[in-house]
Each structure stands twice: as C-alpha cells, then as structure tokens.
Amino acid sequence: MPMLPTPSPTGDRITSAGSARSGRLVVFALLTTLACSGSQREADGDSEAEQAQRVRVLAVVDGMEITGNEVDAPLRIDLHDLEQAAYERRLERIRTLAGERLGAGSGPGSTEWDSRVEIRLEPPEPPRLEIPDSVGPIRGPATAPVTLVEFVDLESPHCRRLQADLLRLLDRYPTRVRLEIRDLPLPYHRRAFSAARAAHCAGEQDAYWDYHDLLLLEQPAFASSDLERYAGRMGLDRDRFSACLGSDRHEARIRADLSLAASLGVHRAPTLFVNGLYPGGSPSAEAIDRLVRRELERLGLDATPESGQVGGKAPGAAVRETASEKALDWPQLPPEEMPEPEIVITLDRGQVAGALEDRRALDRKLRPSVADFSGQRLLKLRKVDEDDLYARLGLEVGDVLMLVDGRFVTAERNLLWDALSERDSVTLLVMRRGLPHTYLYRIR
Numbered sequence: 001m002p003m004l005p006t007p008s009p010t011g012d013r014i015t016s017a018g019s020a021r022s023g024r025l026v027v028f029a030l031l032t033t034l035a036c037s038g039s040q041r042e043a044d045g046d047s048e049a050e051q052a053q054r055v056r057v058l059a060v061v062d063g064m065e066i067t068g069n070e071v072d073a074p075l076r077i078d079l080h081d082l083e084q085a086a087y088e089r090r091l092e093r094i095r096t097l098a099g100e101r102l103g104a105g106s107g108p109g110s111t112e113w114d115s116r117v118e119i120r121l122e123p124p125e126p127p128r129l130e131i132p133d134s135v136g137p138i139r140g141p142a143t144a145p146v147t148l149v150e151f152v153d154l155e156s157p158h159c160r161r162l163q164a165d166l167l168r169l170l171d172r173y174p175t176r177v178r179l180e181i182r183d184l185p186l187p188y189h190r191r192a193f194s195a196a197r198a199a200h201c202a203g204e205q206d207a208y209w210d211y212h213d214l215l216l217l218e219q220p221a222f223a224s225s226d227l228e229r230y231a232g233r234m235g236l237d238r239d240r241f242s243a244c245l246g247s248d249r250h251e252a253r254i255r256a257d258l259s260l261a262a263s264l265g266v267h268r269a270p271t272l273f274v275n276g277l278y279p280g281g282s283p284s285a286e287a288i289d290r291l292v293r294r295e296l297e298r299l300g301l302d303a304t305p306e307s308g309q310v311g312g313k314a315p316g317a318a319v320r321e322t323a324s325e326k327a328l329d330w331p332q333l334p335p336e337e338m339p340e341p342e343i344v345i346t347l348d349r350g351q352v353a354g355a356l357e358d359r360r361a362l363d364r365k366l367r368p369s370v371a372d373f374s375g376q377r378l379l380k381l382r383k384v385d386e387d388d389l390y391a392r393l394g395l396e397v398g399d400v401l402m403l404v405d406g407r408f409v410t411a412e413r414n415l416l417w418d419a420l421s422e423r424d425s426v427t428l429l430v431m432r433r434g435l436p437h438t439y440l441y442r443i444r
Contacts, residue, residue: 076129076265080126126279137208138180139180141175144176144177146178148169150182151266154195155222156269158269159270162272168440172305176292176306193254194224198241201231202241204240211234228245272288339436343437343440345392345440347443362390362417365382365388366381369400379401380399383397404416405419405423427439
C-alpha cells in the first residue's frame with residue numbers, strides 16, 4: 001500500500017496523525033477506499049469485502065488471533081482522514097488535468113468548465129460511530145432527533161472558534177438539534193483538566209453552560225484564581241465552588257470521557273459527531289449544517305431551518321432609527337452581510353441592565369479615536385476594569401467600536417447601549433490591532 005501524504009493538522013492533537021481539510025465542493029460518495037482490502041463502500045452500509053476484513057485474521061500471537069476489527073476500530077477516524085486526504089489530492093489532480101484540456105481561462109466556476117466538465121470522483125462517506133448517551137448537561141431539548149457530540153478542550157483556541165458555529169446551528173434548529181459535551185483535556189494544555197472540572201463544579205449550581213462559554217471566551221486565563229474569579233463574576237457561591245474545585249468528585253467523569261475518546265480514536269480537540277457521523281477534522285459551518293439536514297431527511301423530518309435569523313433579526317430586517325439618524329443618511333450593512341461572529345457570549349439581562357444604569361461611567365472609558373468616518377470620530381476603548389460590562393462583552397483596551405447590528409458607532413451616536421437594553425441578540429464588530437472581530441451577544 002503506497003504511503004500517503006499526511007495533511008497538516010487543523011486542530012489540537014495528541015499525536016501527529018493526519019487530519020483532513022473540509023472539502024467545500026459538494027459531489028457524491030467515495031469511489032474507492034484506502035482500507036487494506038481496497039473495497040468499495042456501498043451507500044447502504046459496508047460491502048462484503050469490508051465485512052470480511054473485519055473478521056479477517058491479521059496476526060497471531062501465541063495462538064491468539066488479532067482480527068481486522070481489533071486493528072481498525074480505534075483507527076476509523078484516522079483512516080477516514082487518510083481517505084479524505086487522498087480524495088482531495090485526486091480532486092486537485094483532476095482539476096489540473098481538466099484545466100489543461102480546456103485551455104487557459106476555463107477554470108472551475110467558469111461557464112466553459114460547468115458545461116464541459118463532469119467530475120465523477122466521490123468523497124468518502126463519513127463513518128458513523130456508536131457514542132453512548134451523555135449523563136452530563138445537554139444544550140437543547142433532550143428529545144431532539146439530531147445530537148451533536150463535541151469532544152472539547154476548554155483551553156483549545158480551535159474549540160473557541162467552533163463555539164460560535166455550534167451556537168448558531170442550535171439557533172437555526174432549536175427543537176431538532178441538541179449538543180452534548182465530552183471532555184478531552186489534552187496533556188499539553190496543563191490547565192485544561194482543571195478547567196473541565198471547574199465547568200462541572202459550576203454545573204452543580206446550574207451554571208455549566210454559562211461557565212463553559214465564559215472559559216472559552218476568556219482563554220488563556222485558567223489559573224485556579226481565575227477559575228474562582230469567574231465563578232464569583234457569575235454570582236455563584238464561591239465557597240461551594242472552591243470546595244468542589246479542590247475535590248476530585250468530577251475526575252471520574254472526565255477520565256471516562258478520555259477513555260471513550262481513546263476507544264473511538266479521537267485525539268484532537270475539537271472533534272465533532274453528528275448522530276455519530278464524523279464529518280472530518282475541521283468541518284466548516286456549512287459542512288456541519290449539511291450533515292444535520294441530511295440526518296433530518298434520513299429520519300423523514302423537515303430539514304428546513306426553523307430560524308434564519310442573524311443577530312436576533314430576520315435577514316434584511318430594518319434597524320429602528322430616530323429622525324436625527326435618518327438625517328445623517330448613515331450607510332449600514334444588512335444583517336446577512338455582517339461578518340460571521342467569532343465569539344457568542346450569553347449575558348444575564350439583570351446584570352446588563354444594572355451596568356447600563358450608569359451609562360456616563362461606561363462612556364468615560366471610551367474616547368474618540370484618531371480616525372474619523374464621514375467627519376465623525378469613532379469610539380476607542382481606553383479602559384477595562386475587572387468584571388465591568390466591557391470585560392463581560394469580551395472587549396479589550398484599544399478596541400475601536402465599529403458596527404452594532406450593521407450600523408456604525410461614532411462618538412456622536414453610540415448605538416451599543418440602546419441595543420443591549422432593548423434586544424435579546426446584538427452583533428458588535430470591533431477593530432483590534434488592525435483586524436476585525438465580531439461578537440454575538442445573547443441576552444437572557
């Protein structure tokens with residue numbers, strides 16, 4: 001069997017085994033597989049050759065047989081990643097050859113390409129693994145027909161980035177999709193185990209998900225003092241939380257998840273499953289959504305999203321303006337054209353309302369920026385105090401407030417406070433060290 005190139009890892013891993021990039025071209029199902037038997041995968045299930053491979057004796061040690069199933073069971077994810085890498089390399093080669101035959105200027109997406117090129121190579125079918133039901137917290141209805149299982153390391157920046165995609169997906173299918181977490185603190189993230197324990201300690205006070213979200217937002221501050229400070233910030237009983245954090249009563253739960261990950265061949269955080277289907281090492285939001293819709297259709301259910309809202313508004317919905325704002329003729333971005341949020345933060349309505357009682361104090365921590373827009377100054381954050389509203393919003397000193405729900409923020413017209421006080425969902429875009437960052441605030 002020839003050696004395959006190993007794709008670059010896209011998530012945190014324990015080993016250097018290859019991970020696959022998400023394919024964005026939707027084609028059919030894999031034509032060939034790289035399993036040792038070289039058999040073809042059938043749409044309905046395993047082929048006869050693959051079934052034979054599972055029971056085939058691959059080695060004998062002191063008269064005891066080692067079967068293909070024993071060898072492949074913990075390698076199914078890695079083998080799928082290799083199949084995906086081979087598919088992508090072949091697809092790349094097909095495109096090159098097709099382009100050479102068509103001639104210059106006739107690449108993918110062109111009219112010439114669409115009318116003359118038919119790609120028959122099919123991507124590998126994602127393997128479906130059996131994952132036991134969680135005994136831990138569930139986000140979404142327990143009766144949802146589609147279950148997302150995420151193996152998460154709370155210290156992983158890749159888990160942080162996936163968080164926004166998953167919460168948006170839950171918003172799109174509020175009655176049909178649920179999320180279950182499995183802990184996968186990786187050994188080279190030295191505080192990840194404590195972070196996982198802290199989240200379960202918060203769960204003892206019915207605050208697992210809020211604390212889980214906060215840890216993903218606040219990376220990389222995971223010292224014990226930080227973990228306890230976050231608990232106080234959320235209004236938890238600090239003594240009770242500290243006692244739990246210093247105990248080992250959640251260790252068995254975390255180690256059980258680690259054992260489950262090892263048995264499934266999961267060694268990357270995050271690793272996601274959709275009703276047991278493994279979509280690849282770093283699936284895009286679109287790829288996850290496709291799998292969700294595919295599962296709903298397989299179950300004979302309506303796959304239409306229940307909510308297409310962005311930032312709490314239906315796409316294209318107008319933002320309420322005052323007469324003075326209309327006179328300024330400000331440009332705005334439609335909600336659907338706002339950059340996708342990188343971070344989703346859940347805020348407590350009471351805490352937000354309390355912070356907004358003194359808007360002057362909040363405004364004193366802002367100053368007009370050097371830059372201006374249409375003759376108006378933008379607002380730059382000059383101070384953030386521990387646990388103030390700016391800290392809860394995930395903002396940093398030096399951030400320039402740019403857009404609130406698609407409308408510009410200026411020193412003369414700061415829409416952020418009204419948006420936070422009046423809406424259940426607010427999108428904020430800021431510039432930080434020359435780069436845009438988008439936040440989605442869900443106020444409950």
